[in-house]
Amino acid sequence: MEFSPDFRDPSAAQRYAAAIARQISQPWTIMEVCGGQTHAIVRYGIEQLLPDSLTLVHGPGCPVCVTPPDYLDHAITLAHRPGVILTTFADMLRVPGNQGDLARARAEGADVRAVTSPLAALALARANPDQEIVFLAVGFETTAPAVALAVHQAASEGCRNFSLLVAHVLVPPALTALLAAPDNSVQGFLAAGHVCAVTGTTAYNAIAERWQVPIVATGFEPLDILHGIAMAIAQLESGRAEVENQYSRAVREDGNPAAQKLLAEIFDTVPRRWRGLGLIPASGFALASAYRRFDAEARFGAIPVVEETTTPCIAGTILRGQAKPRDCPAFASRCTPEHPLGPTMVSSEGACAAYFRYQRTHVSSGHG
């Protein structure tokens, strides 16, 4: 991206850090919601630049990580059906379900294919009219518009061999769930800029007001994140709790109206279970009744809810911002990106993968 070098200027980062340190008068805890932001923070060592009185906690904004394992089990079962091509994003292939992962299913002979877009899955359906193409759709409000487009196109083309396992989740209800937890320590949020590009910032107004927390829509470059932190600290220090927009080059107050319109047509908002956070009311998308014929559950049978198997993985605690990857005894020993015990070590947006890749040997600065 053309602007990126400017938003990665190390001397400007130092100046931001100094300005934040000058203004902070007491300890504050801020959560960056999105896994992409977590990666930038860990990769560029942003926490090490910041004063000890500021704690950054990593949020649940990793769609791969919050998808319950039974979706993976169901996808694996479908992948083994003759005539089915199971498609999903590459990150999903190595996420452990209760019974192995999609990569293992592929090794056992199932037709599992990674795609970079739901539109590519639809193209596969066109090219293979005698096979059933199932797309395992995960992601937040950022990804759902592309899926809505694929469903809309499939409907207008009369496509009969394309269906979806929909595991889409929504950010604002998850923030509410975190804030409502009795042990919540988060005092301000950096909201995920790309999600806000779709939803707009108004989606967060009620949360900022009800819970009296600053929410700053923030981008993903190092200076974006430092800027977002500076804006959140300014609010906290002055006792304000508002929705602000750091990422104005991509986020409008009302978001993307064309995307919102199609989302409302294709999907209904439903309760959804999250890995680590449990059942959250009105926190997911499911296909609306007019599009139910594209629902893989309607076509092949509903997802059986499977009791989660016991695992040493603490992904749930990490996704709630209550632990850091290095707090886990399995981190970088029994659990690595080669042999992940849980989703936060697999995904390119997972906190454990970020720490493993960038800070495995870093000495903690004491507050991190």
Added chain:
Amino acid sequence: MVHAVNLAYVPEAVLGDQVLVHVGVAIAVIDAAAAARTLGYLEQLETTGIED
């Protein structure tokens, strides 16, 4: 490398615009003037201090 990008959600985009793309679909047109303003915030922060 050249990728096809679906522009259905950015009807306002014109030739020469940068767009934010997620899984093959553009979800926003990048506002270059806003980007420049964002980069100017640091100086404002250093001159006026953080409390507005």
